[in-house]
Amino acid sequence: MFEDLTTRLEGIFKGLRGRGVLTEDLVRESLKEIRRALLEADVHYKVAKEFVKRVEERAVGQEVLKGVRPGQQVVKIVHDELVDLLGGSVARPNIAGTPPVPVMLVGLQGSGKTTTTAKLANWLKKQGRASYLVPADPYRPAARDQLIKLARANGHAVYEGPEEDPVEICRRGLEGARKAAADVVLFDTAGRLHVDDALMEELSAIRGAVKPREVLLIVDGMIGQDAVTVAETFKERLGFDGVVLTKMDGDARGGAALSIARVTGVPLKFLGVGESADALEPFHPDRMASRILSMGDVVTLVERAQETVAVEEAEDLARKLSRNEFDLDDFRSQLRRIRKMGPLNQILGMLPGMPKEALKEVEKDGGRSIGRVEAIINSMTPAERAKPALLNGSRRKRIARGSGTSVQEVNQLLKQFQDMRQMMKQMSKLKKGKRGKMLARLPGMR
Ligand SMILES: Nc1nc2c(ncn2[C@@H]2O[C@H](COP(=O)(O)OP(=O)(O)OP(=O)(O)O)[C@@H](O)[C@H]2O)c(=O)[nH]1
Ligand SMILES: [Mg+2]
Known part of the structure; x- marks a missing residue:
């Protein structure tokens, strides 16, 4: 998902690594290239600019470690800043509290809410927690059936009531989850083509009714920069506690993943990496940064050198x-x-x-x-x-x-x-x- 960016960065670092001494000019020139590479990977321009500035502050005038080539040190700085950009540490959904803990999934139409609801239930099952699924999209006839089918196929309890009002469905769904003694209740809400007042009002009403412990925003990673815009709008109008970027198995340029946490201030918690019900990965900022840099393991080497020298x-x-x-x-x-x-x-x-x-x-x-x-x-x-x-x-x-x-x-x-x-x-x-x-x-x- 980050192949192009990885290749570009690798080229830039290759030029730096061989040098015995790094001049300020050389570092600045490389940083310009890094910024260009980030923009091409669809990273938000403000994020790219700020990122490069931070790396520059740390890289220029740094004391050179013995046993480590200056270029490697720059790689390490870029890595650390990437980890920070991606949110720093791993953020998990908050599902503590009295069961059934309500979790609400929101997002635009086709972003992957229903699929992610099933994936999340499977992930929770692996942690030993039983989920209860609630299809809260009464508008599209197939929407309810889609979740019910997924629930049955993966062995999760699901609400199958006849109501037509989404808030009512969610209230009943919460009761159903209590009766079923589920640990977590997942609300798969309806999406719209665009963020509109009706959608936001509906989602706010559901939130008021079921008081979710966690609201997860599901965003399609393939829409690039628009993913960031969508997230910003949801942040303003509804608010959420975590982001799931879906379709990251496709040829998304990945820039959204790099910008979304910084722009919204809300952590990325999962990546959707396929259509099947187990294609959900908890998001690890450090692993992702290493994957993007794919630099042998220069980062570890520099860390060890820092420890020992x-x-x-x-x-x-x-x-x-x-x-x-x-x-x-x-x-x-x-x-x-x-x-x-x-x-x-x-x-x-x-x-x-x-x-x-x-x-x-x-x-x-x-x-x-x-x-x-x-x-x-x-x-x-x-x-x-x-x-x-x-x-x-x-x-x-x-x-x-x-x-x-x-x-x-x-x-x-x-x-x-x-x-x-x-x-x-x-x-x-x-x-x-x-x-x-x-x-x-x-x-x-x-
Ligand atoms: N490749 C890939 N496809 C995905 C992923 N997540 C969802 N999809 C596909 O995207 C399409 C839409 O997914 P849904 O889960 O139905 O999306 P939704 O947000 O519930 O859509 P609406 O209910 O219509 O708003 C489906 O064809 C899914 O199989 C993913 O991580 N990778
Ligand atoms: Mg759906």
Whole structure:
């Protein structure tokens, strides 16, 4: 549902990710592109503008985390802001209270109210709650039958009275639900082609009669920007507690999903993703944001790096590198940091563009060689760690014995250390695409 947006963002981030240093101009240029991509995905223009402004405020002048490329940091910021835009945390319908808890479904004609009523009853059933369905659309002859059929097919109780007045149907329906000892009673109301006074009056009257704990607005996700307009009007004229966007399995551009919570201030609670009675997904802002960004798992990587790298440590390292003071102690703490971040192959797997063969090698090795490297460094004296040039033949033999390794391995480690020192010096000048090769030269990668 967000394929186009995902592809566009991926392109933009690719351009950013390879950079060692992000200039303000570069960030601003990318943000312009992000804004364009959002507009093309049918995101409300005000929402897109505000979104980009927030990302910019956070991205420009940010301290760069060690171990994370600046472009990745921007991806993380965009991700966090997306989650926020989508409503922050998961919002569930409020069905607490004395049963039967009344829930009212409202929306325009054909938006998916009846289908969603059945889907919701199925979802509630999975939570162990029995629903009672009330068809409150007496105008279209087939409307009532549609809900009754769905209810029977899915094993839910349903009100089948003969009344012609929607408010009366709902009152009786509520009684029926009480008698049936249902946990939740779902009112499937009538829709109109457009929001009009008659519809709003009818819905207000029903609300007055059954006092729903939750009013859910059902909106067709395929109508794009109009979905936001419809929601705004319902908000003004009736008010509601949650939104269900339907038909999100179609080729909806998804912009409505991105704008609706921000514009109305009411959370998106479910997505309808098909015609069948189980095609209802609780809405998860964070999962949706990750899906939209589909960036390997850069976000998780950045989070772990943030957890494990203290800023002072990063500054210290940068200073040492610039003075060429990076020694075996630093080398060891780098290794420890890599280990702390999690299984090596898992971390490497999160880096987009990591060659598959390199991953397989690491998997075979299970990161064991990192342990051996650490053992070797642990067998050195502090003086040796600070000044590797001291390590002559006899010292190397002693270290090999002390760490249960061989002189060959000690030699290899020292060679890798020199390589790493060299590599770290080049890090800031690193060109796009080369990172994979660089990583393959880290100890434990072969
Ligand atoms: N693909 C897809 N189709 C859906 C979804 N939700 C509803 N539909 C279809 O949309 C059409 C209208 O759905 P209804 O549930 O009858 O809509 P309604 O709001 O009750 O319509 P009225 O009662 O006429 O106002 C039906 O053909 C449904 O199968 C969905 O999430 N995905
Ligand atoms: Mg209907």
